[in-house]
Amino acid sequence: xxxxxxxxxxxxxxxxxxxxxxxxxxxxxxxxxxxxxxxxxxxxxxxxxxxxxxxxxxxxxxxxxxxxxxxxxxxxxxxxxxxxxxxxxxxxxxxxxxxxxxxxxxxxxxxxxxxxxxxxxxxxxxxxxxxxxxxxxxxxxxxxxxxxxxxxxxxxxxxxxxxxxxxxxxxxxxxxxxxxxxxxxxxxxxxxxxxxxxxxxxxxxxxxxxxxxxxxxxxxxxxxxxxxxxxxxxxxxxxxxxxxxxxxxxxxxxxxxxxxxxxxxxxxxxxxxxxxxxxxxxxxxxxxxxxxxxxxxxxxxxx
Numbered sequence: 001x002x003x004x005x006x007x008x009x010x011x012x013x014x015x016x017x018x019x020x021x022x023x024x025x026x027x028x029x030x031x032x033x034x035x036x037x038x039x040x041x042x043x044x045x046x047x048x049x050x051x052x053x054x055x056x057x058x059x060x061x062x063x064x065x066x067x068x069x070x071x072x073x074x075x076x077x078x079x080x081x082x083x084x085x086x087x088x089x090x091x092x093x094x095x096x097x098x099x100x101x102x103x104x105x106x107x108x109x110x111x112x113x114x115x116x117x118x119x120x121x122x123x124x125x126x127x128x129x130x131x132x133x134x135x136x137x138x139x140x141x142x143x144x145x146x147x148x149x150x151x152x153x154x155x156x157x158x159x160x161x162x163x164x165x166x167x168x169x170x171x172x173x174x175x176x177x178x179x180x181x182x183x184x185x186x187x188x189x190x191x192x193x194x195x196x197x198x199x200x201x202x203x204x205x206x207x208x209x210x211x212x213x214x215x216x217x218x219x220x221x222x223x224x225x226x227x228x229x230x231x232x233x234x235x236x237x238x239x240x241x242x243x244x245x246x247x248x249x250x251x252x253x254x255x256x257x258x259x260x261x262x263x264x265x266x267x268x269x270x271x272x273x274x275x276x277x278x279x280x281x282x283x284x285x286x287x288x289x290x291x292x293x294x295x296x297x298x299x300x301x302x303x
Contacts, residue, residue, distance in 0.1 A: 016207035052096035122265025167203025168296035199225035229269030
């Protein structure tokens with residue numbers, strides 16, 4: 001029986017991966033996270049606390065559990081926080097990966113690691129897996145550094161680059177869609193730009209892709225996202241339409257007017273042809289993904 005270690009199981013993507021694997025009898029799955037308890041404790045999924053920044057703890061757990069596959073969704077993803085807290089961001093996004101690699105080497109575990117579209121500068125999209133990364137902010141630099149550490153290792157490695165993730169989950173951090181919905185419901189202004197865009201990715205689609213890469217033994221880099229790119233202004237309008245909310249408080253601004261601490265790449269649209277050809281990856285359209293998200297919000301993921 002294949003043993004799977006899921007890191008970051010309390011996060012949005014980690015929750016969905018844990019849920020997909022929860023009833024698969026052909027796998028022994030151990031979910032982990034920094035928190036003492038698991039959001040799916042009521043489902044009796046196996047879980048243990050693990051902080052990937054603690055080298056000794058990582059080495060001890062992997063040595064005892066001996067996973068065949070490690071799916072790593074752990075990362076500091078707040079782009080502005082990373083820009084302003086560089087040492088902590090490096091520790092969260094790079095040092096953790098080094099700890100996993102060191103510990104997994106004896107077992108030769110297959111590592112599936114989640115990365116981001118922010119490894120690109122946004123000047124030459126749509127991007128396929130052969131395009132040269134060129135991050136424009138510190139978050140992107142840490143994620144590229146983690147990719148490079150993985151690719152330089154002698155372990156079987158899969159890198160899943162995921163863009164603008166959203167979806168329903170238990171106690172998850174706000175995402176672009178949830179922020180737009182919350183603001184519009186309160187009658188607050190939503191400032192969105194046509195200068196920045198990428199492929200929004202539904203968490204269920206990304207989780208299915210991670211499981212498919214594991215089951216098919218696919219190695220290398222794969223772009224995992226929604227099927228096409230959209231700018232933030234149009235995405236906010238589509239969100240409002242799907243949720244039946246007014247659009248009059250959605251205001252167009254220029255990217256530079258947002259005055260964010262970290263520079264954003266402008267257009268990081270992905271080509272997902274490689275994933276489609278390798279394991280028939282077919283994500284929902286942007287509108288259908290939003291409609292699915294709306295349905296999921298009304299029936300909290302508990303089964």
